Amino acid sequence: MGDLLGGLNRPRARLRELLAVRRPLVAPGAYDALSARLVEQAGFDAVYMTGFGTTASLIGRPDVGLLSSAEMIDNAARIVSAVDVPVIADADTGFGNAINVVRTVRSYEQAGVSAIHLEDQVMPKKCGHMSGKAVISKEEMTGKLRAAVAARHDPDFLIIARTDAAAVHGLDDAIDRARAYADAGADVLFVEAPTSEAGIERVAAELSGVAPLVFNWAEGGRTPPVPAARIAELGFSLVLFPIGTLLAATAGMRALLEVLRIEGTPASALPGLPSFDEFTELVGLGEVRDLERRFS
Structure with missing residues (x-):
C-alpha cells in the first residue's frame, strides 16, 4: 500500500518489467484513491486511472472533455499517493497542441504516474466508445508524440499512443497511424474500439512486434468482450478494464x-x-x- 512514510519503489521500472515478461498485464480502472487502493489490495500489479471514471466521480458528467489538465493530474497524484503499484493514467489529447503536451507530460511525471496515454482526437475529446468523435491529422499527432518523448525526464516514463481513427476513418487508417506513432517514439500502441473480433485479430497481427499493444476491455463498450486466454494468445501486453469498479460502486x-x-x-x-x-x-x-x- 502507499504508506504515509513509504519509500520510493521505482514503479516505472517495474511497469516496464511487467510489460516485458507478463502477457498480458491486467490494469483495472480506478477513479479515485479509494478505488485504487482496492485494486492494489485485490492483488493486481497496476492501476489504470480512467478518464471516464474521473469525470464521472469529480463532476458527475460524461467523458466529453470537460475536465482540465489540472483536475486530471490532481486526481492522478492522489491515486499515486495511495498505492505502491504503477499507475497508468489517461491524459486525453494532451490538452492542446504539442506545446501543451510538453507541459502535460512534465506534470503527470511530477505527479508520480508511470505511464500516460495520449489520443489523436480533436479537442474536446469524447470517450473512445461514444459516437461523434473526430481526429486530428496523423502528422499533427506524430508531432505531439515527439514532443511528449522529448519532454519526459525519466526514460522509464512510458508514452502510450492511442488512436481513435478506427471509428472515424476505418481500421486501415488506425493501423497506419499506429505504425507512424511508433516511429515517432511511442513506447506502447493503443488502437481504440475495434468493433469485431476480426478487427482485434488484425490489430494484433499487423502491430505485434512494432511495439507492445493495449487491449481496452471497456465494460459494455463497442469492442467485443474477448476472453482473457484469447487476448493473451493474440499477444496483447496490457489489458485495461476501465469502468467496472465505477459501475460496481454505482x-x-x-x-x-x-x-x-x-x-x-x-x-x-x-x-x-x-x-x-x-x-x-x-x-x-x-x-x-x-x-x-x-x-x-
Whole structure:
C-alpha cells in the first residue's frame, strides 16, 4: 500500500518489467484513491486511472472533455499517493497542441504516474466508445508524440499512443497511424474500439512486434468482450478494464439508497457491507495508530 512514510519503489521500472515478461498485464480502472487502493489490495500489479471514471466521480458528467489538465493530474497524484503499484493514467489529447503536451507530460511525471496515454482526437475529446468523435491529422499527432518523448525526464516514463481513427476513418487508417506513432517514439500502441473480433485479430497481427499493444476491455463498450486466454494468445501486453469498479460502486450505492428510501434506515443492507472497523483498517487506520504511538 502507499504508506504515509513509504519509500520510493521505482514503479516505472517495474511497469516496464511487467510489460516485458507478463502477457498480458491486467490494469483495472480506478477513479479515485479509494478505488485504487482496492485494486492494489485485490492483488493486481497496476492501476489504470480512467478518464471516464474521473469525470464521472469529480463532476458527475460524461467523458466529453470537460475536465482540465489540472483536475486530471490532481486526481492522478492522489491515486499515486495511495498505492505502491504503477499507475497508468489517461491524459486525453494532451490538452492542446504539442506545446501543451510538453507541459502535460512534465506534470503527470511530477505527479508520480508511470505511464500516460495520449489520443489523436480533436479537442474536446469524447470517450473512445461514444459516437461523434473526430481526429486530428496523423502528422499533427506524430508531432505531439515527439514532443511528449522529448519532454519526459525519466526514460522509464512510458508514452502510450492511442488512436481513435478506427471509428472515424476505418481500421486501415488506425493501423497506419499506429505504425507512424511508433516511429515517432511511442513506447506502447493503443488502437481504440475495434468493433469485431476480426478487427482485434488484425490489430494484433499487423502491430505485434512494432511495439507492445493495449487491449481496452471497456465494460459494455463497442469492442467485443474477448476472453482473457484469447487476448493473451493474440499477444496483447496490457489489458485495461476501465469502468467496472465505477459501475460496481454505482450499483452498490443505488441498492443501499433504495433500502434507505423504502425502509427509513440502511439496517437491512449492512450485513452485505464492510464493517466500520474493516473499512477503517482498509484505508490505513492501523498505520496511523502505529505512527501515533511512534511519535507521541
